[in-house]
Amino acid sequence: MGSVPPKAPGRLAGALRPPRLSLYVLGQLLGPVAMLTFLLTSVVWLVNIMPLLNLVINRGQSAPTFLYLILLLLPTLLLIILPIAFFFAVLFTLQRLSGESELVAMASAGFSRRQLAMPVLAAAGIVMAVTYLCALWLMPAGQRALGDKVMDIRADMAGALLNEGDFNTPAQGLTVFIRELGGNGDIKGILVHDNRDKLRPITYLAEKGILAQTPAGTRLIMLDGTVEMSEQGGKQLSVLNYKSHTINLDQFAGPARAASRKIQERYLGELLWPSEPGVNERTRNQFFAEAHNRLSQPLYAIAFALIALAAVVRGRRQRGSIALRLTMASLAAAGLRIAGYGIPGLAQRHPALVVLLYLLPLLGAAGAIAVLAGYSPSSIWARRQIQAPA
Numbered sequence: 001m002g003s004v005p006p007k008a009p010g011r012l013a014g015a016l017r018p019p020r021l022s023l024y025v026l027g028q029l030l031g032p033v034a035m036l037t038f039l040l041t042s043v044v045w046l047v048n049i050m051p052l053l054n055l056v057i058n059r060g061q062s063a064p065t066f067l068y069l070i071l072l073l074l075p076t077l078l079l080i081i082l083p084i085a086f087f088f089a090v091l092f093t094l095q096r097l098s099g100e101s102e103l104v105a106m107a108s109a110g111f112s113r114r115q116l117a118m119p120v121l122a123a124a125g126i127v128m129a130v131t132y133l134c135a136l137w138l139m140p141a142g143q144r145a146l147g148d149k150v151m152d153i154r155a156d157m158a159g160a161l162l163n164e165g166d167f168n169t170p171a172q173g174l175t176v177f178i179r180e181l182g183g184n185g186d187i188k189g190i191l192v193h194d195n196r197d198k199l200r201p202i203t204y205l206a207e208k209g210i211l212a213q214t215p216a217g218t219r220l221i222m223l224d225g226t227v228e229m230s231e232q233g234g235k236q237l238s239v240l241n242y243k244s245h246t247i248n249l250d251q252f253a254g255p256a257r258a259a260s261r262k263i264q265e266r267y268l269g270e271l272l273w274p275s276e277p278g279v280n281e282r283t284r285n286q287f288f289a290e291a292h293n294r295l296s297q298p299l300y301a302i303a304f305a306l307i308a309l310a311a312v313v314r315g316r317r318q319r320g321s322i323a324l325r326l327t328m329a330s331l332a333a334a335g336l337r338i339a340g341y342g343i344p345g346l347a348q349r350h351p352a353l354v355v356l357l358y359l360l361p362l363l364g365a366a367g368a369i370a371v372l373a374g375y376s377p378s379s380i381w382a383r384r385q386i387q388a389p390a
Contacts, residue, residue, distance in 0.1 A: 021111050026119035028097065032089035033123065040081045041074070048073060052150075061153055072146040075138035076264065079131060079297065086127045087304035087333050090120060091326060094312040098322075103313070113313055113372065117306075124305035131298035136268050144265040172196075187211060190222055192247060203228040204245065220247045263290050282348075289347035289354060296357035300337060303361040306368035307333050314371055336364045 049070045056066045097103050106116070164181045173196035179189025192204040206225030211218070222245045229238045260276055263286060271291035274284065311329035340360050347353045 021106055021109070022115065022119045022122075025097070025116065026122055029090060029093050029119065029123040030126070032093050033086050033127065036085035036089045037078070037082055040085050041077050044077050044081060045070065045073070048077070055150065055153060065149075065153075069146060069149060072142040072149070075134040075142045079134045079139055079294075082127055082131055082134070083297070083300045083304060084337065086124070086301055087308055088330075090123070090305055090308040091311065091329060094120075094308060095322070095326065098312050116313065117309055117372075120305045120309050121302070124301040127301040128298040131301065135294040135297060140265055140267045144261065147262065147265055190220075190225070192220070192222075199231075201230050203230075204247070206245070218248075221245075222247070263287065266290075268294065285348050285351050288351055289344045292347070292354040292357050293344045296340075296361065299358065299361035300340065300364075303336065303364035303368065304333055306365050306372070307336075310368040310371040314374075332364070332367075336360060 052066065052069045052073075055061075056069070094103075103116070164178050166177070168176045168178075173194065175191075175193040175195070177189075177191040178187055181187060187209045188207070190204070190206040190209045194202045194204075204222060204225060204227055206222035208224065209220060209222040211220055223243065225242060225245065227240045227242060227245070229240075230236070231238065261270070263271070266274075266287070268291055271287040271294075274287055279287075307329050311325045314325075340357065343353065343356045343360070347357065
């Protein structure tokens, strides 16, 4: 009985080479994706955290509280930034591999364009999974926790006032100054200026006091002080002495927590099937458009991956041709995404247009596949020029 000859080492190595090259290309892609995502997120982060920074400073909150708030904002930013960062990372990485002739070496080793597309699409799948995680769970959970925390901070008058030696403005028209805080919670040297009524401002002065959290809310109890009331535009000043005076600070805490959640704070099921009563047709259409917008946004990762792949692997290697292809690919991706941002507004008025949210990324992917298959306008024109003399 004849024995089966062993496979040649060269053939075995050739069989193992494409998976190794796929992992190599995938590793080269994920690094720039992470770096660009971090850089773009940091820039947008700095713009969005300024209102939170003012809130934390004015309300006397700590640095860990501020860090917690900006972390809750992160999934919302990633949902927008991650597909864009992925596109430019893929475009940069593939062009670098092409410029350093690594793609040529891979092609000579039997690594086809279809095999090159596999790690690119695998990276797109990872980005899609992260984007879906942000869109369907992390973003509404973060926005919900952020809204609740901001409401709690605005209602926490004690945290806004316990800054000795500073003139604090916990609410519009209210200024509070505390000279000294005792170790047992006592307050020494209190000034409260209530200027909500411009014609009759009131100033409270007290030698000492207590900031108490009662079942009815936050109360500032001032002892041994005076009340100065200005009337007639400052022409008349009345001064009254008191032994004890209590100010209800909850009146400055801001509006109460809303009964219904905002659109960004709702999960997918709450958008598609709102359960609270009183939701009108216009609001239901807004929820419906937002739900399908979240479901369609991760699909742009596939379209962007194919557009970047078509821009790099198709066409000539001349410097001018490469620059033109990269520019056209960037414009195509930007136009595709900008058009996608405009559709939810139309879908709120005409719910049937939500199909465009899915159609746009699919059309972008189909166009890129057509270019990869050799049906780009330049390729068709070149074939016609060749066929014309014949």
